[in-house]
Amino acid sequence: MPIRNCIIHCFEKSAEGASTQLYLRDCVLPESNVVSRMVSDFHKRCDDSAKAWGFFRSDQNTYPLSRWLQEYVDGDIDLAGFSQASIHRLSNLLSKSKPFQQGHLLVAHCSLGMTEYLYIAVLQLRNGFAVTRELEVIPSLQLDLNRLRMAARINLSLWETDGESAPYISFIDRQSQVPFAEFIGCEEAPCLSTRCGQILPTHTGDQNE
Numbered sequence: 001m002p003i004r005n006c007i008i009h010c011f012e013k014s015a016e017g018a019s020t021q022l023y024l025r026d027c028v029l030p031e032s033n034v035v036s037r038m039v040s041d042f043h044k045r046c047d048d049s050a051k052a053w054g055f056f057r058s059d060q061n062t063y064p065l066s067r068w069l070q071e072y073v074d075g076d077i078d079l080a081g082f083s084q085a086s087i088h089r090l091s092n093l094l095s096k097s098k099p100f101q102q103g104h105l106l107v108a109h110c111s112l113g114m115t116e117y118l119y120i121a122v123l124q125l126r127n128g129f130a131v132t133r134e135l136e137v138i139p140s141l142q143l144d145l146n147r148l149r150m151a152a153r154i155n156l157s158l159w160e161t162d163g164e165s166a167p168y169i170s171f172i173d174r175q176s177q178v179p180f181a182e183f184i185g186c187e188e189a190p191c192l193s194t195r196c197g198q199i200l201p202t203h204t205g206d207q208n209e
Contacts, residue, residue, distance in 0.1 A: 001040050003031070004109040004116075005079040008123075011091045012102040020091045028079055039108045041145055042119060046153045046172060053167035054186040056159075063185025064089065069118065073156065083107040086120070086183075093179040103150075104143065114157065120184070121151035148172050150180040 010023040029035050056066040065086060072082040087105045094103075103122040110117050123143045130140035151172040158168040167189040171181070181188070 001036075001043060002111050003036060003039055004111060006035055006039060006106070006108040007079055007083050008107075009083060009087045009105045010102070011087060011094070011105065013095065020095050022087060022091060024084055024087070026080060038143070038145070039110060039119070042106070042108070042121065042148075042151075043110065043112070043117070043153075045145065045148060046119070046151065046170065050153070050170040050172060052171040052188055054169045054171075054181075054188040055164055055167060056169070057185045057187050060185075063182070065183065065185050069154070073160070079107060079109060090122070090180075090183045093183050096179070109156075116156040118154040118156055119151070120154070121148060122180070123148075152180070152184050152186070 005028045007025050007028045009025060012021045012023070013019070057063045060067040068077070068082050068085050071077045072079060083105065086107065090105060103124055106119065106121045106123055108119040110119065123145070124147055125141045126144040126147070128140045128142040129137055131137055149172065153170050155168040155170075158166060162168070169184065169186050171186070
């Protein structure tokens, strides 16, 4: 799937948990097969695992992400600026939550057919293994896409054209969305199976992309 922009930042709590250190990229990731495969895998997991849907809350002072996103869509800021503002807000919210010690914030803007999507996810690391050119096995830290809990997909096309007529934000795990839902500024929509089944899967005509 075509990736317009993709970036990753990192946050890490101090040993005492009193402060959070941010490690920020200044520019988007260069295009590569690795990034493309990672985002495509993430897109598939969003399709297969969405459990909650919703809209942006209207109070953009309390929930500023939708305002920053509009500025990005309008071209007033780039993805680096949008994502840096986002991770500052997210890290402040997560600093109040003991279970979250560190993570990587992935933000990706992609297109599939005529539909534009923005993905936002907190990725955790897992211990893995790699093989060197000398055929020795060494430990390797890897992004864990199998343990996605704080992740959202925003259908930008639906958001911009249909407004509040249909839910345009989907979440992977509705049980872990506070404070992530507060960060997104999402108001969960009651989702009748027929309604969401018609609206939220990838649009007809996108399936062959």
